[in-house]
Structures are given as structure tokens and as C-alpha cells.
Amino acid sequence: MTVSFDFSDRVAVVTGASGALGSAVAEAFHEAGATVAACDVVEPSDEDSLLDADDGIRFYEADFTDEDAVSEAMNRIADDHGRIDYLANIAGTWRGGSPVEETDVDTFDFLFGVNLKTMFLASKHAIPHLKDEEGAxxxxxxxxxxxxxxxxxxxxxxxAGVRLLTETIAEENKGTVRANAVMPSVIDTPQNRKMMEDADFDKWVKPGEIARVVMFLCSEGAAPTSGAAVPVYGEA
Known part of the structure; x- marks a missing residue:
């Protein structure tokens, strides 16, 4: 069965849009008719970017760990397109390999900055716009x-902070803005394949598969759903 979405006349903001998952989400929204505001510190012209911003996706360069930059970006997107309907907080990264007593504070600050602070700031400054459209x-x-x-x-x-903050946003905005999270395990990306060359890639979930779940959670089909953490790890 083929699942399709129609997001015509809707505006979707995607953070971390130059990465493997972010670019897949941005492109999926665009293919479904949405106007996409793709946000990242990595420009599409960068060799590390996986985003094709030449097909109607509008790119906004911004550091989403910087509140002034986030506020400016959200206001600019709303001014440029007249509304914000959806926010996909995709920006994130992984670092590990050391027990807590051997982990330096810079790693702590980095991970909480990229994974949680970006989600907090993007949500904080998108919510006033999302309320106007009863967005997600x-x-x-x-x-x-x-x-x-x-x-x-x-x-x-x-x-875990992302998951708990999602539940809080859902509780605080009942009836106006829905908030949900997806929970991947290992995603099938070029970087993960390089890091784990001997793994069974067939068990990993593709970015495009996760993108479809993100779109579902923004769609009317998920209208009763808010505050959920949805598994998207398949067999991984």
C-alpha cells in the first residue's frame, strides 16, 4: 500500500536539514507540496551537505544553539512565507565511547547543545507561529x-531530555500545537556505514522511512496524537 501526503499551502521548518535524516525530511515535505524552510549551519554547497536546495527548498543558515539566531530565523521564515505549520527538530548528533568519569565537560555541553538546546530553542520560537495554524x-x-x-x-x-520536553510541550499546548517525538536506533546513513563497516545494513532504517513517519505525525491522520514517542527502529 502506498501512503501519500498533501501539504500544499503549508510551511514546514526542518532543522539539521543538511544531514542525512534532515535532508530526507526536507525533501519528503517538499515532494508532498509543502514550502520547506531548511535550516542548518552547513550550507547546501558544502561538501558535507546532503541537501539539494535547488529544487524549491529554501535554505536558512542559522546556528540553532544561539537563541538570537533562532529567533531571527523563525521570524524571517514567518515573514517570508506568511506562516509556520510544522517544525521538524532533526538537528542532532552522537558521541560516545567513554564512561561518565572519563567524559569531559565539553562533550556534555556539545551533546546537550546540539541534541536538546536546538530542540528547545526551535520549539520555543516556533510555538507562537504554530499556535496560529494549530500546527505540529x-x-x-x-x-x-x-x-x-x-x-x-x-x-x-x-x-531523554528531548522526549520529556516533547511531553511537556504537548501538555502545555493542548488544543493548539501537537508535539511528538520519533525514536530511531541506528539509521542507515553514509557516516554510520563508515563507522560500522561489518554491520548488517539491511536491518537499519532508511532516512526516508523515518521521514514518512515524521510527516504522518504532522498530518491530520495523527490529529489525536500528541505527547507520544514513536519507535522507528525496525529491526535495528
Whole structure:
């Protein structure tokens, strides 16, 4: 069965849009007819970017760990397009390999900045615009946020924060803005394939598959759903 979405006349903001998952989400919204505001610190022309911003996707360069930059970007997007309907908080990263007592504070600050602060600031400055359209937020938590583990506790904690903040936003905005999270495990990206060359890539979930769940959670089909953390890890 083929699932399709129609987001014509809607505006979707996607953070972390130059990465593997962010670019997939941005392109999926665009293919479904949405106007896409793709946000990242990495420009589409950068060799590390996976985003094609030449097909109608509008790129906004902004550091989403900087509140002034986030506020300016959200206001500019709303001014440029007249509205904001959806926010996909995709910006995030992973670092691990050390137990807590060997983890430096810079790693803590980095992970909480990229994974949680970006989600907090984007949501904070998008919510006033989203309320006008009774819009939706979808953020990226992680399967590993559900329990402790060896070597990547700071990452897990930051992603648990995303999940709990999602529940809070949903509670605070009942009837106006829905907020949900997706929980991937290992995503099939070029970087992950390089890091884990001997893994079974067929068990990993593709970015495009997660993008469709993000769009569903923004769609009318998920109208009764808010405050949820949705597994998207398949067999991984």
C-alpha cells in the first residue's frame, strides 16, 4: 500500500536539514507540496551537505544553539512565507565511547547543545507561529534514551531530555500545537556505514522511512496524537 501526503499551502521548518535524516525530511515535505524552510549551519554547497536546495527548498543558515539566531530565523521564515505549520527538530548528533568519569565537560555541553538546546530553542520560537495554524512539532529522540548504557550515557541523557520536553510541550499546548517525538536506533546513513563497516545494513532504517513517519505525525491522520514517542527502529 502506498501512503501519500498533501501539504500544499503549508510551511514546514526542518532543522539539521543538511544531514542525512534532515535532508530526507526536507525533501519528503517538499515532494508532498509543502514550502520547506531548511535550516542548518552547513550550507547546501558544502561538501558535507546532503541537501539539494535547488529544487524549491529554501535554505536558512542559522546556528540553532544561539537563541538570537533562532529567533531571527523563525521570524524571517514567518515573514517570508506568511506562516509556520510544522517544525521538524532533526538537528542532532552522537558521541560516545567513554564512561561518565572519563567524559569531559565539553562533550556534555556539545551533546546537550546540539541534541536538546536546538530542540528547545526551535520549539520555543516556533510555538507562537504554530499556535496560529494549530500546527505540529516532531522531534528526534532515540531508542537508547529509554535506558542507561555503557559509554554513551551523555548522549542517552540528552535524547531523554528531548522526549520529556516533547511531553511537556504537548501538555502545555493542548488544543493548539501537537508535539511528538520519533525514536530511531541506528539509521542507515553514509557516516554510520563508515563507522560500522561489518554491520548488517539491511536491518537499519532508511532516512526516508523515518521521514514518512515524521510527516504522518504532522498530518491530520495523527490529529489525536500528541505527547507520544514513536519507535522507528525496525529491526535495528
Amino acid at each position: 512539532i516532531v522531534s528526534v529522540s532515540a531508542r537508547s534514551s529509554l535506558e542507561g548504557g555503557e559509554g554513551d550515557g551523555i548522549y542517552r541523557a540528552s535524547k
